[in-house]
Amino acid sequence: MKSVLRIMSASIRCLNRTSWLLAGLSLAFAVALVLDPRTVDGAPAWLKPLKFAVSLTVYGFTLAWMLRQLDSWPRVAAWGAWVTTVAALVEIGLIAMQAGRGVASHFNTRTLFDAVVFAIMGFAITSQTVMAGVVAVALWCQAFPDRVLGWAVRLGLTITVIGSGVGGLMTRPTEAQMARLRTTGSIPRTGAHSVGGVDGGPGLPGLRWSTEHGDIRVAHFVGLHAMQALPLVAFVTRRWRSGRARLAVVAGAGISYGILFALLLAQAFTGQSVVAPAGWIQLALTLWLAAAAGLAVAGCWASRHPDACEERSTTEPA
Secondary structure, X not given: OHXXXXXXXXXHXXXXXXXXXXXXXXXXXXXXXXXXXXXXXXXXXXXXXXXXHHHHHHHHHHXXXXXXXXXXXXXXXXXXXXXXXXXXXXXXXXXXXXXXXXXXXXXXXXXXXXXXXXXXXXXXXXXXXXXHHHHHHHXXXXXXXXXXXXXXXXXXXXXXXXXXXXXXXXXXXXHHHHHHHHHHOOOOEOOOOEEOOOOOOOEXXXXXXXXXXXXXXXXXXXXXXXXXXXXXXXXXXXXXXXXXXXXXXXXXXXXXXXXXXXXXXXXXHOOOOOOOOOHHHHXXXXXXXXXHHHHHHHHHHHHHOHHHHHHHHHHOOO
C-alpha cells in the first residue's frame, strides 16, 4: 500500500508540473497572438491554443487537488493523473502545431494528415473524459471529512464529465457537409460547433461564441467548469455554523448548475444565440435566474441565522 501511495503522489506531482507547463505555454501563446497576424476561420491563429492551454491549466490543477482526496482509491488517482497528463500534452501539442501551420485543428479533414491529427485529438480527449468518469465514480464511493465539500466535488466532476462529453456532439457531420460528400466525394470539414449557421461568423470578444446562431461551445464551457464552481461554493460557506444550511445550498447549487447547463445546450440546438434567447428558452432562463437568486438570498439568510436552521432541523420528525 505504501508503494501504491508513493506512485499516486508521484503521478499527481507530474500532473501539477504539467499544469505549470501549460500555464507557461499560455503566456507563450498570448505573445504569439500579439505577434502573429494570421487568422484561421476568421479568428486569430493562436487564439485556440491560448484558450485550450488556459482551460487545461485550470482543469489540471483542479483535478490534481481532487485526486488527492482519493486516499481509498490510490490506483484510480494514479491512473487519472497519468491519463490526464498524456492527453493534455498530446492535445495542446497538436493544436499548437496546427496553429503554427496556419490551419484549423478541429473538424479539419481536408487532407489525410489533418484528418489523422483530428482523430488523435479525439482519442486523447475521449480517453481523458472516460478517465474523469472513472474518477467521478471513485469520488462517489470516497468518504470525505467535510461532507458538504464531498458533495460539491462529486456533483462538480459529474457535471464536468457530462459537459466534456458534449464535445463529441460537435464532431457529427452537418447536413451541408454530408450533401457535399455525396456530391463531390470529399468532406474537408467534419463537424461544427454552430447550429443554424456556419462556423467563423461574428462572436463574443475573446470567446468567439456566435452572436448570430446557436453555439454548442457555450454549454460545453459551462459544463466543464462545474468542477471549479461547486467546490468554490462549498469553500465560501465553510465557516457557516449550520451544516444543514451548507449542504442545502451546495445541493441546490449543483441542481441549479445542472439545469443551466441543460438550458444552454437546448438553446444551442434550437439555433438561438447565447445573447438572444427567445420563446420558452427565454422564459426558462428567466425562471432559472429567479430561482438561483432566491437560493443565494436563502443561503445568505441561513449564514446569518444558523441557530434557526439548527432548531428547525432538530424539531423535524426523523
